Amino acid sequence: MSEKAPHGHFERAAAADWLDANERHRIDAGLRRRLNPRAPSSDVLDLASNDYLGLGSHADVKAAAIDAIEQWGTGSTGSRLVTGTTTAHIDLETKLAEFMGQEAALVFSSGYAANLGVVTALAGRGSLIVSDGGSHASLVDACRLSRARVVVIERGDVEQARIALAERTEERALVVTDSVYSVDGELAPLREMYEAARDNGALMLADEAHGLGVRGRGGRGYVDELGLAGREDLIVTATLSKALGSQGGVVLGSRRLIDHLIDTARTFIFDTGLNPAAVGAAGAALEQLVATPTLADDVLANARELAEAAGAEEPQSAVVSVIIGDPSKAVAARDEMRSRGVSVGCFRPPSVPVGTSRLRLTARANLTKGDLERACETLRKVLAGMDRGSEAGRG
CATH class of the missing domain: 3.90.1150.10 (Aspartate Aminotransferase, domain 1)
Incomplete structure (x- = not known):
């Protein structure tokens, strides 16, 4: 039975009292988290953000975001399939694909949405996903939502991946991993993992969230560094919110892959498109990266x-x-x-x-x-x- 509260006050319900015990457990374990709002300016030196190249505060990048708002307004106004695609979106996708050595690209509202969209569009019931234990939470959640059979291997364990792929009964298989592990920044055994996937007729997805702008020729990513860019059986995802100092995510690969995602990726079809300011900022940041390798x-x-x-x-x-x-x-x-x-x-x-x-x-x-x-x-x-x-x- 809920407690009656005065008008304008939140009403507590007994059915939610388990939240209090849960919070006490987190406090006792030293795991209680709190939000720490930033001020517009501060004397504190920032070594916590993911703005790896410092482009989020670059004058040209900020100016591009403002210019995009002047042209398109503050919101994208709808999903990408309805009114949420502007010519700026298409231009950004073209430039990202060219920079990272891929045939095509598709921009999502976040890196999280990009991973959810591509994994669930490529794997489902009757298929196998081999998931690297060091993968980002977005890939973990994508595996759970896919309804595919999922085998989680120890972080970077190529032999476990080979065994899981070789012993599968499913016709289709997908291997997912970060190219650069997000927690400690170590490089994944990407080439070996790709070879395991290729040798067993599987696709592979490499998340370049922490590789773009940091690894590879002029920041083109670890996939590029290994000479693997442009392989049709190796799909790349990345975020625009780290090295490019903006927001959003992208999937890069073959043209037929991107066409498949436009038709089937739920986080693309049913989500509002990336806002114009973020598109403009990401495009300008990419220009800075190209100009200053x-x-x-x-x-x-x-x-x-x-x-x-x-x-x-x-x-x-x-x-x-x-x-x-x-x-x-x-x-x-x-x-x-x-x-x-x-x-x-x-x-x-x-x-x-x-x-x-x-x-x-x-x-x-x-x-x-x-x-x-x-x-x-x-x-x-x-x-x-x-x-x-x-x-x-x-x-």
Whole structure:
């Protein structure tokens, strides 16, 4: 029976009381999360965002977003199949495909929606998905929604993938993985995983969310770096919200794949199209990346400097993972960094395995020498003498 509340007040229902016990459990485990709103400007040095190339605040990128609003308005007005596709969408898709060495591209409202859309459109009942255990949550959820039989392999375990593919009874199969693992920024064994898929007549999907703008020739991604771009049996997804400093997602592949998605991908058909400002900003950011291919080198160089100061392994991407172990200690370290004027991420279970709670730093190409000196000094002070467990420095 619900409690009667005065007019204008939220009414509590007994049926929802389990939420209180659930919250107490999260608090006791050190897993309670809270929102930390940003102000428009701050003296805090940002090492937590995914704006890897610093293009989200670039003057030309912001101007392009404003110009797009002036031309098209603030919203896309409908789904892509009705009124939500503008000439700017088509232009962005063409340029993304060309840049990443693909035949065609299709832009979605988010990277999450892109992964949900392509996986569920390619796999269903009567098919198999081999899912890398290090894949992003969007790929995990896509597998669950697909209704396909799903085999989850240990992160990067190519032999497990080969066995699952070889022993399948299903005619169709799809292998899904991140190209760069999102939690610690390590590179997936992408070439070997692709060869396992190809040898067993399966498609493969590589999520380049953390590869675009950071790996490959001029930031074209890890698929490009390995010389695998343009293979029809290797599908690429990416987000526009990290290196390109905007918002949205994209699927890249053959023209017939994109035509299939236009007809069948539910997160494309039934979702409102990406808003004009995000389209304009992503297009302008891509132009900056093309014009300044050294941005990818800059972000990796800055990541290496941060990792050295933190006593972490040499990073393979913009992500620097500093394992603390205990979630409460990780939160305390994050808060101490913040109090000293440096913002970093903090990953705890279920985002990472139990016992591997960590600080997650993200380098940016536009960090100045002064920024790096300040960040490194703060890291050394906060981490000095801290009991970081047996896993410290790994990842």
